[in-house]
Amino acid sequence: MSTTVLEPRAGRTRDVLSSHVVRLLRMREIQLLVAIGIVVAVTTAAHPTFVAPGNISFMLADAAATAILAMGQTVVVLAKGIDLSVAPILGIAAVLVAFPAQDLNLPIVVGLAIVLGVGLVLGAANGVLVSIARIPPIIATLATLSVYGGLQFILAKGEEISNIPNSYAALGNDDIVSGVPWVLLIVVALAGAVTFFLRHTNTGRSIYAIGNDAAAAHRSGIPVQRVTFIAYTLCGVLAGIGGLIYLCHVGSVDSTTGTADNINLTSIAATLIGGTALTGGRGGVAGSVLGAIFLSVALTAMVFALIPAIWEPAGVGALMLLAMLFDRRSAVRSPSRTRRPRRAP
Amino acid sequence: MVGLVGPGPDTTATTTATTTEDPGDGRDARQPRGSRYVASHVTKAFNGAEVLHDVSIVLEPGSVHSLLGENGAGKSTLFKIMSGLYEPDAGELVLGDERLHGLTPRSALQQGIYLVPQEPTLMAHLSAAENLYVGALPRHGRTRLVDWKRIGRESVSYFTRVGLDIDIETPARNLSIAQQQLLECARALVHNCQVILFDEPTSPLTPHEVDVLFELVDGLRSDGLALGFISHRLDEVISISDQVTVLRDGRFVMNAPRGGYTRDELVTAMIGRPIGVRTRVRRSSDVTDRREILRVEDLAAPPTFTDISFTLRKHEVTGLAGLVGSGRTEIAEAIFGLRKADRGKVVLDGVPLTHRTPRECIDAGLIYLPEDRARNGIFGEVDIGRNVTAGIIPHLPRRWHLIRTDRETLLAAGATARTAVHMQALGSSINTLSGGNQQRAMISRWLLAEPKVAIFDEPTRGVDVGAKDDIYDIVADLATSGLACLVISSDLEELTLICDRVLVIYEGRIVGEVEGDDVTTARLGQLVVEGAM
Numbered sequence: 001m002s003t004t005v006l007e008p009r010a011g012r013t014r015d016v017l018s019s020h021v022v023r024l025l026r027m028r029e030i031q032l033l034v035a036i037g038i039v040v041a042v043t044t045a046a047h048p049t050f051v052a053p054g055n056i057s058f059m060l061a062d063a064a065a066t067a068i069l070a071m072g073q074t075v076v077v078l079a080k081g082i083d084l085s086v087a088p089i090l091g092i093a094a095v096l097v098a099f100p101a102q103d104l105n106l107p108i109v110v111g112l113a114i115v116l117g118v119g120l121v122l123g124a125a126n127g128v129l130v131s132i133a134r135i136p137p138i139i140a141t142l143a144t145l146s147v148y149g150g151l152q153f154i155l156a157k158g159e160e161i162s163n164i165p166n167s168y169a170a171l172g173n174d175d176i177v178s179g180v181p182w183v184l185l186i187v188v189a190l191a192g193a194v195t196f197f198l199r200h201t202n203t204g205r206s207i208y209a210i211g212n213d214a215a216a217a218h219r220s221g222i223p224v225q226r227v228t229f230i231a232y233t234l235c236g237v238l239a240g241i242g243g244l245i246y247l248c249h250v251g252s253v254d255s256t257t258g259t260a261d262n263i264n265l266t267s268i269a270a271t272l273i274g275g276t277a278l279t280g281g282r283g284g285v286a287g288s289v290l291g292a293i294f295l296s297v298a299l300t301a302m303v304f305a306l307i308p309a310i311w312e313p314a315g316v317g318a319l320m321l322l323a324m325l326f327d328r329r330s331a332v333r334s335p336s337r338t339r340r341p342r343r344a345p
Numbered sequence: 346m347v348g349l350v351g352p353g354p355d356t357t358a359t360t361t362a363t364t365t366e367d368p369g370d371g372r373d374a375r376q377p378r379g380s381r382y383v384a385s386h387v388t389k390a391f392n393g394a395e396v397l398h399d400v401s402i403v404l405e406p407g408s409v410h411s412l413l414g415e416n417g418a419g420k421s422t423l424f425k426i427m428s429g430l431y432e433p434d435a436g437e438l439v440l441g442d443e444r445l446h447g448l449t450p451r452s453a454l455q456q457g458i459y460l461v462p463q464e465p466t467l468m469a470h471l472s473a474a475e476n477l478y479v480g481a482l483p484r485h486g487r488t489r490l491v492d493w494k495r496i497g498r499e500s501v502s503y504f505t506r507v508g509l510d511i512d513i514e515t516p517a518r519n520l521s522i523a524q525q526q527l528l529e530c531a532r533a534l535v536h537n538c539q540v541i542l543f544d545e546p547t548s549p550l551t552p553h554e555v556d557v558l559f560e561l562v563d564g565l566r567s568d569g570l571a572l573g574f575i576s577h578r579l580d581e582v583i584s585i586s587d588q589v590t591v592l593r594d595g596r597f598v599m600n601a602p603r604g605g606y607t608r609d610e611l612v613t614a615m616i617g618r619p620i621g622v623r624t625r626v627r628r629s630s631d632v633t634d635r636r637e638i639l640r641v642e643d644l645a646a647p648p649t650f651t652d653i654s655f656t657l658r659k660h661e662v663t664g665l666a667g668l669v670g671s672g673r674t675e676i677a678e679a680i681f682g683l684r685k686a687d688r689g690k691v692v693l694d695g696v697p698l699t700h701r702t703p704r705e706c707i708d709a710g711l712i713y714l715p716e717d718r719a720r721n722g723i724f725g726e727v728d729i730g731r732n733v734t735a736g737i738i739p740h741l742p743r744r745w746h747l748i749r750t751d752r753e754t755l756l757a758a759g760a761t762a763r764t765a766v767h768m769q770a771l772g773s774s775i776n777t778l779s780g781g782n783q784q785r786a787m788i789s790r791w792l793l794a795e796p797k798v799a800i801f802d803e804p805t806r807g808v809d810v811g812a813k814d815d816i817y818d819i820v821a822d823l824a825t826s827g828l829a830c831l832v833i834s835s836d837l838e839e840l841t842l843i844c845d846r847v848l849v850i851y852e853g854r855i856v857g858e859v860e861g862d863d864v865t866t867a868r869l870g871q872l873v874v875e876g877a878m
Contacts, residue, residue: 200490202482209479212468219430219466220480221451282470 028275028283032290036297043301050304053179061173063296064183065090065246069263070270070288071194072123072238077271078198079231080211080280081137085126086239086267088148091258093118093243095152098161098253105165108244115240122148123236127229145264153255162252172248183245187289190241194234194285207231211280262313269320270295275327295319379406379539379570380441382458384427387436389419392776396422397595399436404540404571408587409562411574413615419595420575421463424542427573428460429453440540454481457539459532461546463575465525467517474500474513476528477535507531508557522549530558541565542573547581548835549668559585577835578870579608591615634659638829639711639798641680644689649675650853653689657798657829662820664840664864665833666873667850673833676850677800681706681713694797707736710797714787714804722787723775729786730757730771736790760789764819788819799823800831805839817843837866837873849873 024030043050069086076083093115100106100114122144129140175181198204206227209217218224242263247253258264274291276283295316302315382404389397397419404410412420425431427438429448438445440456453459467476475482477500483492500513507527517525526549533541543562547555562585565572576582582589589606591598591614598614599606635658644653650672657663667673678684680691682701691698693709706713715722724732734741734757742752757771764785768778775786784804791799801820805813820843824830834840840847841864849857849872857872 200493202484202489202491205475205479205482205491208471209468212470213466216466216468217480219450219460219462221454222480223451277470281468 028287029290032274032287032294036290036294039294039297039301043304047304050301053175055300056179057175057181059296059300060184060293061181061249062300063292064181064187064249065242066263066266066270066295067187067289067292068190068242068245069239069267070274070292071191071285072235072242073267073271074274074276074283074285074288075194075198075207075231075238076137076235077268077276077278078211078280078283079207079228080214081130081228081231082141082268082278083126083232083235083239084138084141084264085122085144085148086235086242087258087261087264088145088152089119089122089236089239089258090243090246090263091152091253091256092122092148092155093240094247094253094257095156095161095255097244098164098247101165101168101247102161102163108167108171108248111168111244111247112241115244116237117240118243119237119240120233121236123233123239124229126236127232130232131225131228145259149256149259152258156253156255158255160252160254164247164251168248169251172245172251183249186245190238191285191289194238197234198284203227203230208281211277211282213281262316265313265320266292266295266316269316269323272320272327273323277327278324291323379568380457381405381439382427382540382571383439384423385437385439387423387426387433387438389422389426389431389434395595397426397433400592400595400597401436402573402590403588404573405588406539406571407566407569409566409572409574409585410588410590411576411582411586412590412592413575413579413582413611414592414598415615418592418615420592421544422595423592424460424544424573424575427540428458428542430460451480454536454538457537458542459536459538459540460542461526461529461533461544463544463548465522465529467520467525467528469518470516472514472516473504473509473511473520473528476517477503477532479532481536503531503534504528506534507561508554523551523554526550527554527558530561538570540571540573542575544575545577546574547576547578555581579611583608583611634827635661638694640690640692642690642692644676644679644686644691646675646679646684646686648853650679650850652854655848655855655858657831659797659827659829660824661846662824662830662832662844664844664847665831665850666837666840666847666869668835668873671850671873672853673850674802675853677713677802677831677833681711681800683713707794707796710795711800712736712791712794712796712798713800713802714784714791715802723783725774725776727775728772729761729766729768729775729778730754732775732786733757733760733771733790734793737793756793757789760793761786763792764789765815784816785819788816792823796828798829798831800833802833803835804832805834805836813839837869840864840869841866 040051049055069090073083073086096118097106097111097114101111126141126144129135129144130137133140135143171182173181176185198207206217206222207230209220209222210224210227214224243258246257250257270291271283271288272278272291273294274283274285274287274289276288298319299312299315302311303309307315383401385401387397387400388395400419400423402410402412402423412423414420422431426433429450429452432447438448440458445452445456448456448458468479471479474496478496483495483499484490485492497513504511504513507530509524509527509531511520511524517528520528526546530543530546546558550558559581562572562574566587574582574585587603588600589602589611590600591611593615599610601610637656638659639657641656642654645651653676655663665673665676675684679686679689680701682698682703682705691701693706693711696709698705698709698711703713724735727735730753734753737756738748741748741756743749754771761768761771766778766782766785766789768782768786775783778786804816804820817839820830820832832840832844844864846858846860847864847869848855849859849869851873859868859872
């Protein structure tokens with residue numbers, strides 16, 4: 001579309017950015033690439049091995065599970081929701097694949113079918129609670145976080161399953177070419193698919209509409225309940241896939257995998273760092289994937305800087321807060337809608 | 346035809362019969378796109394308060410049917426019922442030959458019924474083009490994917506038809522209120538509707554934009570659509586309508602075709618008494634102490650408002666007039682410290698209020714009754730007494746730092762008595778009070794703060810006609826007792842009734858000040874709408 005935006009009425013034209021460069025620089029994806037570049041450059045200056053292919057591959061593979069969970073989280077946040085139960089969904093999916101994989105040498109394709117099923121069921125349960133039972137998302141998924149977490153413990157029987165077939169570990173850790181792990185390909189493919197879904201399907205657009213204004217979406221004839229349900233279900237499915245990728249990459253799973261890895265927080269952090277607004281209706285999964293990679297790179301850089309690993313959660317939290325502060329500053333320029341819907345009967 | 350004052354099923358039945366005799370007066374050589382849309386004997390109550398009682402209206406294809414009535418007469422509610430947003434308690438909707446049961450916004454759209462809402466409700470972060478189609482995005486036939494090319498191609502022509510000159514990629518939040526309203530109108534075209542209901546589409550528009558919109562409405566009428574229209578501007582209604590129905594307090598008052606009424610008859614039907622009977626609220630004029638008590642200097646928060654300077658004097662009621670979205674409320678909020686101003690000074694009784702917070706303003710003697718009581722003023726879960734004392738919690742009588750509830754109750758009782766709140770007990774929930782009584786309770790809250798200046802934002806919105814007069818009396822009493830009052834209102838008649846002086850805001854600036862006998866609806870109306878005389 002043309003960029004020569006002119007409005008006959010005064011006062012708003014200054015908010016319209018006409019230059020392509022400025023528009024690009026205001027895209028969160030570009031900002032994140034720059035930020036990643038800076039972290040990489042600074043750390044490499046001190047520790048040249050930071051950019052060794054092995055380390056790059058490790059950082060990217062390490063970001064994969066978080067990135068996939070963040071995609072699902074993004075879909076839900078775009079619809080002005082939140083899913084706090086993605087960690088145990090990941091955990092349950094991983095556990096349910098890990099046992100038969102260990103005992104029966106289960107093919108990965110069957111494992112994929114299992115995690116898709118697990119994600120579908122658990123995500124759909126969240127969807128029912130939020131869309132049909134109309135329980136506020138933060139409460140509904142906080143409750144299922146506990147329920148699913150307990151279920152994961154029961155299913156794992158308190159054991160750690162670490163005798164995973166080599167084919168799994170190969171998928172989770174091998175490179176296509178040096179420095180580019182296979183899981184990155186999976187992440188990119190999934191991100192492409194979810195982006196396509198959000199951008200080009202009616203349901204995807206409805207998710208944005210609901211996140212902007214659920215009441216107006218209802219008025220416009222959008223089936224708000226159905227779309228909300230789909231968003232949570234998709235989030236569950238992606239969390240399930242994340243479980244398989246986690247299992248392949250880490251090679252073991254136990255009764256607190258996911259929850260203990262703080263992956264709920266990192267998925268939300270990656271989403272927010274990726275520029276998706278917690279208030280809904282603005283953002284996308286490309287930013288969330290870059291957000292996950294940024295987190296992985298930054299945390300690895302902390303390791304290179306000899307900061308003890310116990311500071312990792314604090315690092316994630318601090319980066320998340322920084323992202324929120326940054327987001328607010330960039331949002332100040334845009335004029336908020338001055339009027340609220342009024343005149344309640 | 347005219348003067349069917351006196352509601353009831355019989356009256357509506359006759360009206361229905363008379364209007365059906367006129368099927369588009371042979372104007373449509375082409376196939377009419379619209380169908381007859383009838384709402385009959387519709388009744389609706391919210392929380393026990395009846396807002397519509399046995400109202401009927403017939404929208405004919407190829408004609409514009411306007412609803413007239415005061416604020417709170419039930420016009421918007423009727424349109425919302427007809428577009429599926431509310432469910433009627435009784436009555437039925439018939440489109441063509443089909444009875445519509447359990448209408449929802451979605452099924453209404455599928456039936457081709459669209460409501461252009463009173464306030465634009467666009468998706469702030471989505472592009473103008475996507476907003477145009479939201480809920481019914483065009484899709485490729487085979488793949489069912491969203492057809493962005495078609496959206497890009499066709500949205501321009503829809504925007505052109507409503508006179509919108511914008512980049513289709515602009516996010517809706519960057520559009521002005523007027524542009525958003527026009528976009529809402531354009532949405533009706535996209536859905537290819539047979540019935541379009543306009544709920545006060547013109548209030549934020551400039552005269553030129555109104556002209557463009559009316560051309561559009563004319564076009565839709567000759568296309569054979571059935572059109573419903575609500576406006577507060579009588580001249581607009583008279584010029585555009587083929588039929589006019591007047592509601593008052595949720596009841597049918599009269600219906601007349603074009604030319605079947607006079608302007609005065611409409612007004613009389615609307616307000617239920619001949620014009621001129623309602624007189625200005627006069628206060629004793631022997632007051633000499635008109636000392637300046639509040640001075641606002643060069644207050645500005647562009648682009649919402651700029652260069653706001655005025656003074657309020659003791660014993661005086663000053664009005665603040667302006668269209669919805671002109672910045673009236675924002676100015677009041679900035680004075681009261683609810684909204685940040687980029688620059689400017691507020692001086693209250695000689696004391697400058699620099700870093701204003703509501704707390705500081707209340708302590709200094711400035712009170713603000715917000716526009717939207719339900720949202721901004723009332724603690725719904727709390728009893729009436731505590732609602733009344735909520736504004737002076739730090740100053741409540743105490744013993745050992747604990748609030749003495751007996752004294753608190755006495756204070757609340759005294760304040761509610763002063764504003765004559767009708768209630769069962771101070772301890773009952775404030776949600777049990779009617780809108781008018783809630784407003785009184787709010788006023789008594791602020792009286793406890795012993796204010797010098799009171800700002801009322803739309804004090805009578807959603808309040809029935811009887812209670813309006815009471816609120817006018819309260820404002821007048823406050824002024825008599827020495828307060829300086831600032832009243833923000835969309836209801837120009839209201840301003841002419843209670844104000845000694847009216848400031849007019851247009852697009853965030855003060856464009857005029859009218860005083861004394863010059864305060865007339867005609868004069869204010871012109872300033873409000875056009876920004877100049």
